[in-house]
Amino acid sequence: MNNSVSNTARLLGAGLRALLVLTLVTGVIYPLAVTGVAQALFNGKANGSEVSADGRVVGSSLIGQSYNLPLEPGQETPERDLKWFQGRPANGLGENTLNTRYRLILSGATNRAADNPELVEQVRAAQAAVIEDNSVPGHPVERSEIPADAVTSSGSGLDPDISPDYADLQVPRVARENGLSVAKVRGLVDRHTQGRTLGFIGEPRVNVLALNIALEELVTKG
């Protein structure tokens, strides 16, 4: 009995020592070494691919953000600022419930099922909003023109991109709101459309932040 107890203790001791040694290798040396090399070789990317415009940081090229009007007093959900290209819905984003001294964005999806009536309602509401926002005189938007990415929330809620179709659909509105010609804004979208990597990896897309930065330049320079 004593023998088996001491054997077990010895074995557990070996397990614990193995864990501590391997923690040193894989939990301390490895991440510090990778961080060192990453910071030296790929500084901008290792720190979040920040983008600057007019000398100030305006976000990350990888993280989607919202383009809304400031909240009016008494208003709970802000209205979209129609001057700017809009990204995808983000109904799955949350706010931190733990450690509430921070105001972190919690990435996430809606997790609503394909047959959930709430999701059907969200999609219908998003379609109605897209039609209302983007229909300009002489150019009404039909429901059938709206691509799926415009009315669905992404997996992270932080999708930085929209499809070229959704960008095109917003062109007449953005041109009108900014007093620019449709052709000029369409040219802007075309220049910011990225094809598939190597022709077959991923989907064609437009980075909304990059597009809006270019739009701002176009507006200020005239």
Add this chain to the structure above:
Amino acid sequence: MGPVTAGVLQMLALIGALAVVHAPLGNHMARIYSSPRHLRVEKWIYKGIGADPDTEMRWTAYLRGVLAFSFAGVLFLYLLQRVQGVLPGSLGFDSVEPAQAFNTAASFVANTNWQSYYGEQTMGHVVQTAGLAVQNFVSAAVGMAVAVALVRGFARARTGELGNFWSDLVRGVVRVLVPLAVLGALVLVACGVIQNFSGIHEVGQFLGGPQQWNGGAVASQEVIKELGTNGGGYFNANSAHPFENPTPFTNLFEIFLILLIPVSLTRTFGVMVGSVRQGYAILATMATIWVGFVGLMMWTEFAHQGPALQAAGGAMEGKELRFGVGGSSIFAVTTTLTSTGAVDSFHSSYTGFGGGITMLGMMLGEIAPGGVGSGLYGMLIMAIIAVFIAGLMVGRTPEYLGKKIGPREIKLAAVYILITPALVLVFTSLSMALPTPPNSMLNPGAHGFSEVLYAFTSAANNNGSAFAGLNANTDWFNTTTGLAMLLGRFLPMVFVLALAGSLAGQQPVPATAGTLRTEKPMFTGLLVGAILIIVGLTYFPVLALGPLAEGLA
């Protein structure tokens, strides 16, 4: 080019890349698990452990090593989370509550990485890098060690000895996982995955006002999370988060990392048993199932059945635009046919059938190609069952790789394949029968049941993905999924190692004209059939209540 063609080409690119690298990596692993030499750094590690790496172990000693090491892992990770509140470098985050800390410790040690917490608001730098990421390495190395012990059982004759656990563990970490992780992490950073210790900081926005980011050692954790088929995300959105998976290329690269070691281990197996063709037969079985599942997933997701997806005009809910339906479908199938559970899109919003395919992938036992190590030993157990069925048909004592599959062997294999279904079905029915657990469901109807079924399928098979609408951070789910993960990981290992010991003790029987040729395509066909029929019969009733009911509605 249309999105369907692009999706198919991405699948073919993966197959091509794996075809090129699996032989050299598999040969390398066969060499390191057979070599008598120790590297200098390994000698230091053995000194630190206080273990002799050259002592051969019988299966019971090997198992004791696995269990002692894993128990220490659970204990250490639990305590680390419980004292997070006073640890420096924890961003001032609070200690994790006991039930959730147990669940997370069990989850990461069991190579599951089920997460009932939100990464960005719960875990500071220390727990993420020195706790969770460490288990990503060592739990994978434990899986590889057990698989190699089983392969030695086939390869050796008239000995009960299966190798040395400490040596297999350390070599797996030092000579396989760490070098690959360093290379992979740098590729990921070069593509935009973050790697810093900036903690929580504010960054400007286009229209003014700050956004708060939680920066950390993401790339170094992301790479081992895929490579070790772990799956636990740094952020809540896992590999859908742009800081974990920024581009279409990183998406494909991460899928490649998930498949790399499980696929290469079939080569290691072939080399160690002295016939690479036996390895090819196992690999062909895995590849057949994987390709079939990817095809079905793309078919159902591109068809986007379901009222909300029909209204939207595409299955883009819960999917990132840069990956699209094709890239997301390949990732979803790969993560559930291995024990990974990382997600680049949210399975709960897939079509009814799409969600069912992810569940069926896990229910197969994650063997196509499966988790690191666990995929190979799971598939070899199924091969034993298939050989046994073939033996029954012709009335001959079955044998596999020259070893007789007698009553003892078949009993061990049969118990192995009963463990996870028993855990899944018992815990799912309990959760549905009790009054409060169903309150955790987010979605109504059949999908709500699927959320619970998915949770226990994922936990017992050590996957870790979820129909994430389910609120799993309750005492009931934290405790039961924690138990399912530990039992689903370590009970099967007991039977695998017992089987390995029993096989290693046998004298091989020479092949005769009547021997089933297990390196031939016919055996691959038999094996695929056995897997689908055995699993299909086990799970058909619950699948009919959940995803089939949703998909056929």
